[in-house]
Amino acid sequence: MEAWKDLYEQDVPALERRLISHVGMNTWPAVHEALTLAAERHAGQKRKGAGEPALAHALRTALILRELAEQKQPVLLCAALLHDLVEDTSTTYEEIEARFGHQVGDVVRALTYPPLREGESKHQRNLRYFEHLRWEGRDAQIAKSADRLDNILTMEGAF
Numbered sequence: 001m002e003a004w005k006d007l008y009e010q011d012v013p014a015l016e017r018r019l020i021s022h023v024g025m026n027t028w029p030a031v032h033e034a035l036t037l038a039a040e041r042h043a044g045q046k047r048k049g050a051g052e053p054a055l056a057h058a059l060r061t062a063l064i065l066r067e068l069a070e071q072k073q074p075v076l077l078c079a080a081l082l083h084d085l086v087e088d089t090s091t092t093y094e095e096i097e098a099r100f101g102h103q104v105g106d107v108v109r110a111l112t113y114p115p116l117r118e119g120e121s122k123h124q125r126n127l128r129y130f131e132h133l134r135w136e137g138r139d140a141q142i143a144k145s146a147d148r149l150d151n152i153l154t155m156e157g158a159f
Contacts (some may be wrong), residue, residue, distance in 0.1 A: 003067065004063075004064065004067050004068045007060050007063055007064070007067075008060075008153065008154070011056075012053055012055050012056050012059065015056060015059035015060065015063065016035060016039075016059060018063060019031070019035065019059060019062055019063055019066065019077070020032060020035070022063075022066050022067075023066070023072075023074065023077060027074040027077075028074060028101075029074050029075060029078045029099075029100040029101050029103075029104050030074075030078075030100070031062075031074050031077050031078055031081070033099065033100075034077070034078035034081040034082055034100060034104075035059075035081055037081075037082065037085070037091075037099070038055055038058050038081045038082055038085065039055055041085050041088075041089040041090075041091050042054040042055045042058065042084075042085075042088070042089065045088060045089075047154070050154050052154075054084065054088065057084070057150055057151075057154070058080065058081045058082070058083065058084060059081070060150045061080040061081075061083065061143070061146045061147050061150050062077045062080035062081050062146075064146040064149055064150060065077060065080050065142065065143065065146045068146075068149075069142060069145075069146060071142060073139070075101070075103045075104050075107065075139065076107065076139050076142065076143055078100050078104045079104050079107035079108050079111065079139070079140075079143055080143050080146060080147070082096055082100070082104065082108050083107075083108055083111040083112070083143065083147060085108070086108060086109075086112045087112055087113060093105050093108065093109055096108050103139075106137075106140075107137075107139050107140050107143060110132075110133060110136040110137075110140035110144075111140060111143055111144055111147065113125065113126075113129050114128065114129060114132075
């Protein structure tokens with residue numbers, strides 16, 4: 001089995017240890033602090049359709065970036081851990097930027113779906129979002145690819 005596939009056999013604590021073993025505790029922005037914030041804010045949340053902890057998705061997204069895409073930048077790993085917080089919790093962009101810097105905030109903002117406009121379907125909103133993402137930087141596009149890959153691989157029957 002390819003090494004990255006075992007991401008889907010590990011629980012949240014094992015995924016946390018795996019990520020921290022790659023990056024350590026001395027990064028800026030602080031990946032371990034992004035992990036702590038994501039764990040606090042996603043506490044008790046389950047992923048739609050999958051029924052697993054929401055934090056597992058954030059961790060796998062960061063690990064896909066680190067292990068499969070060989071991305072080592074703490075900015076990208078923090079953004080992967082935090083990418084669903086604005087949509088799914090009371091966390092704001094301002095809080096993310098204050099704690100992790102504007103680069104992390106910019107990537108999280110790029111990864112966050114905009115609210116639906118009046119009369120707009122989800123499909124129309126998604127088209128608007130992906131058109132916007134086209135013009136975002138490389139980091140946002142790489143992070144979104146890792147996010148989508150995890151979404152696809154967690155669909156029923158993926159393995």
